[in-house]
Amino acid sequence: MKVNFGCRQAFTLVEIMIAVVIASVISIFLMTMLTRFTVDTSRIGNQGNASREISRILSTVKNYIRESASINAGEVSLSIGLHSGKTVVVNHEPGRKAISVVEGTEQRYMGQGSVYGFNISEFPGIHGMYKITIKYENPRNPEEASEANALEYSALVSQRAPTQGDTVRWIPNKESIPAD
Numbered sequence: 001m002k003v004n005f006g007c008r009q010a011f012t013l014v015e016i017m018i019a020v021v022i023a024s025v026i027s028i029f030l031m032t033m034l035t036r037f038t039v040d041t042s043r044i045g046n047q048g049n050a051s052r053e054i055s056r057i058l059s060t061v062k063n064y065i066r067e068s069a070s071i072n073a074g075e076v077s078l079s080i081g082l083h084s085g086k087t088v089v090v091n092h093e094p095g096r097k098a099i100s101v102v103e104g105t106e107q108r109y110m111g112q113g114s115v116y117g118f119n120i121s122e123f124p125g126i127h128g129m130y131k132i133t134i135k136y137e138n139p140r141n142p143e144e145a146s147e148a149n150a151l152e153y154s155a156l157v158s159q160r161a162p163t164q165g166d167t168v169r170w171i172p173n174k175e176s177i178p179a180d
Contacts (some may be wrong), residue, residue, distance in 0.1 A: 047151060050138040053111040054153045057099060058132060060110060061120075062157040064088050065130055071159070073120045073130070092118030099134070113138025116147045128159040 011019075017053035061078070065071065070081035078090040089102040097114040100107050117135035122128075 046138060046149075048134055050113055050151055051153075053113055053138050054134060054151075057110045057134065057136075058153060058155045060101065061090055061132055062155060064090070065157045066115075066160045068159050073122070073129070076118065078120050097103045111136070111138065114150070115140075116150045116154070123156065126158075130159075131155070132156055132157065 028129060063081070064080045067082055068080045069083045072079040072081075076092040076094065080088045080090070082088060086104065091100045091102065092098075092115060093100060097116065098109050099111065099115050100109045114137050115134060116137070117133065119133045121131055123131050131154060133152060133154045135147070137146070137151045137154045
């Protein structure tokens, strides 16, 4: 029986080591991309949560302003007198990074995230038109909250007054609301 050593069918140690190095480089590249994808997905999810919550907060505050008879805007609070005679106070509590609504004796907090800024001001030149600005973040992990990652949301809203007549409809104020 004759053995032919010139024709080898196996891989050499050098070829195996090259294959391991190539596989390692590809694995590191894929792990880096997977990690980046996970971080980006989390960030986008946080922004989506923040957008949904801030929409609810802004909608609530805007509805109070629309139905208001009087508004007194302060540095961190907004006092709204409603046509029904009730007073609603919207507070920004910087220490808690929260916005609360006090209606009568009931206080409730809005949103699950962190509020880094709350500002309401009358729009220049238009009586009864207000600009609301809230700086807000809602991370999935509250320990990750930071003002640097917070998004700023703004909305314009005007007071409305009911018209008199057969049907009640709401129109934007051009003048202050007359007392009943």
